[in-house]
Amino acid sequence: MELSLFLSMLGFLWVAAITPGPNNMLLTASGANFGFLRSFPLMIGIMIGMQVMLLMVAFGIGGLILLYPSLHLFLKIAGSLYLLWLAWKIGTAEYERLETGDAPVAPMPFWQGGLLQLINPKAWLMALGAVASFSLAGAGYRSSVVAISLGMVLVNLVAGIIWLGFGSLIGRILRSRRAWAIFNIAMGLLTAACVLLIWR
Secondary structure (H helix, E strand, O other): OOHHHHHHHHHHHHHHHHOOOHHHHHHHHHHHHHOHHHHHHHHHHHHHHHHHHHHHHHOOHHHHHHHOHHHHHHHHHHHHHHHHHHHHHHHOOOOOOOOOOOOOOOOOOHHHHHHHHHOOHHHHHHHHHHHHHHOOOHHHHHHHHHHHHHHHHHHHHHHHHHHHHHHHHHHHHOOOHHHHHHHHHHHHHHHHHHHHHHOO
16 A cells, blocks of 8 residues: 555544544543543453454454445444433443542453444444555555554544543542532433434
8 A cells, every 4th residue: 555545544543533422432431430540451352343244344343334334223223222322321320439449330342342343333334434545456455454444543543542541630620529420421322312413
């Protein structure tokens, strides 16, 4: 893949990765509630889920979504329900002081971050758009998929660290139970609002 095409692809992936969406709302809420390091496995799970999805799209399964609109509808419904469940969990999360390392509530495990990608229409569109727009035909196809995969790892890592850091900073600023409740409800509502983006 030529450098100019790779840089264009990075621009496309960066816009998709850094803009607000289910992943970024989840990382922000987790960073605020549990801190940066305890939320890092969730970010890794999201990144692994994105890589699995990219490979599924690149090697044929993504074509089924384009071929069968009902499968896309199923993904939208499943993704919406899962996001609403996450929004509820975030909005009703109990107050936790980040200074205590033995809190009873644990952050979302990394496998749930990966699972979210499989029913996250924004992530599917990111993978479909990247493969459709930036993969090369013929002998260069596999190497271009590797380049797309590398680009996705880079942008997801940087965007994830930014959103986790933002959440962790908020978590250190918010000190009272009331402020935490307001923040968690706001993050829950923003996560639920991501459902609207799925159906537009």
